[in-house]
Amino acid sequence: MSLISVNMIDDHKGFQVKLEDTFGRRFNYLRLSITEMCNFRCNYCLPNGNDCHTPKDGMTQTEIQTLVKAFAAMGTTKIRITGGEPALRKDLIDIIAICKQTKGIQKVALTTNGFLLNRDLDKYQKAGLDALNVSADSLDPRMFAAITGKQKLDDILLGIDKAISAGIKDVKLNTVMLKQFNYNELNAFFYYLKKHPVTWRFIELMQTGDNQAFFTDNHVPGNTIKSTLINQGWQRIVRTKDAGPAQEFSHPDYQGNIGLIMPYSKNFCDSCNRLRVSSQGKLHLCLFAEQGLNIRHLLTEGDVEQTCSVIIAHLQDKKASHYLTDGFTGATKQLAMLGG
Numbered sequence: 001m002s003l004i005s006v007n008m009i010d011d012h013k014g015f016q017v018k019l020e021d022t023f024g025r026r027f028n029y030l031r032l033s034i035t036e037m038c039n040f041r042c043n044y045c046l047p048n049g050n051d052c053h054t055p056k057d058g059m060t061q062t063e064i065q066t067l068v069k070a071f072a073a074m075g076t077t078k079i080r081i082t083g084g085e086p087a088l089r090k091d092l093i094d095i096i097a098i099c100k101q102t103k104g105i106q107k108v109a110l111t112t113n114g115f116l117l118n119r120d121l122d123k124y125q126k127a128g129l130d131a132l133n134v135s136a137d138s139l140d141p142r143m144f145a146a147i148t149g150k151q152k153l154d155d156i157l158l159g160i161d162k163a164i165s166a167g168i169k170d171v172k173l174n175t176v177m178l179k180q181f182n183y184n185e186l187n188a189f190f191y192y193l194k195k196h197p198v199t200w201r202f203i204e205l206m207q208t209g210d211n212q213a214f215f216t217d218n219h220v221p222g223n224t225i226k227s228t229l230i231n232q233g234w235q236r237i238v239r240t241k242d243a244g245p246a247q248e249f250s251h252p253d254y255q256g257n258i259g260l261i262m263p264y265s266k267n268f269c270d271s272c273n274r275l276r277v278s279s280q281g282k283l284h285l286c287l288f289a290e291q292g293l294n295i296r297h298l299l300t301e302g303d304v305e306q307t308c309s310v311i312i313a314h315l316q317d318k319k320a321s322h323y324l325t326d327g328f329t330g331a332t333k334q335l336a337m338l339g340g
Helices: 061-073 090-100 117-127 141-148 155-167 183-195 213-219 222-229 296-301 303-315
Strands: 029-033 078-082 106-111 131-135 170-177 198-204 247-250 257-261 274-277 283-284
Touching: 029 061, 061 090, 061 296, 061 303, 078 090, 090 106, 090 117, 117 131, 117 155, 131 155, 141 155, 155 170, 183 198, 183 257, 198 222, 222 257, 296 303
Parallel strands: 029 078, 029 274, 078 106, 106 131, 131 170, 170 198, 198 257
Antiparallel strands: 247 257, 274 283
């Protein structure tokens, strides 16, 4: 693999290097996992909880700072902090601040199961948090517990209300649609959006390395929900530059919007704009790539320029598609490895 010479940020000329693959896709969005540990036992992800082999030695704050500087130097403007469950790291607030204070980073988002949201939202916001995604797989406390293994729904909903009241404008709720569990709650989710200015995102269940039987029993095609929305008068919203993969819809009778993440839909990968780095300092070109590419030694050395060069070189190997429709799951055993 040949390395590419990289000029760092020049205050007068702007960014000298852009992250672009061989298919012309630009990448300005980093999904940064800071732990693979999670305290929930969601039936579509970690039904038995973390096993004894789950890595616990996530990147240090210094390594994360090097990584974020490198991505910012290559034009990345948005960072989403994920897990596992990021709030299990006691230094989450410091990590938010590191990302927000890096020159070039305009938006810092957090994906969380929300178990500490009601308690710690003020600290997240003070550190610089701009956007929030919260897993909310049911509005029925009993069903929520059946899916996640936790009796935490009421407290999580309080945290979401607190985020709205605190002025966080970009609040999203994530629901993995499951045929045998929450699919019959669609009307309840829609009703919630009547009075709450959030985006509720329905995510198509994805097949991973260890969920084949569960996937077969519970997969709901995203286009099924899309047809329902169109029939009810929902209108497609134009996608912003730093948006994730969701197709978003609005309706004049609702304060909130709806997003659909449909990885099995045609041309899903054409608009890919994000790269992933695991808590172990491995670059993942795709959620379903065969393996992570270890760049942690460069982060430990604090070598921003060489980190840029290696990432750019690796990016030339990014494939056109995730090939999920062919049954390919790569090295992703479960979504907590990279935060989905």
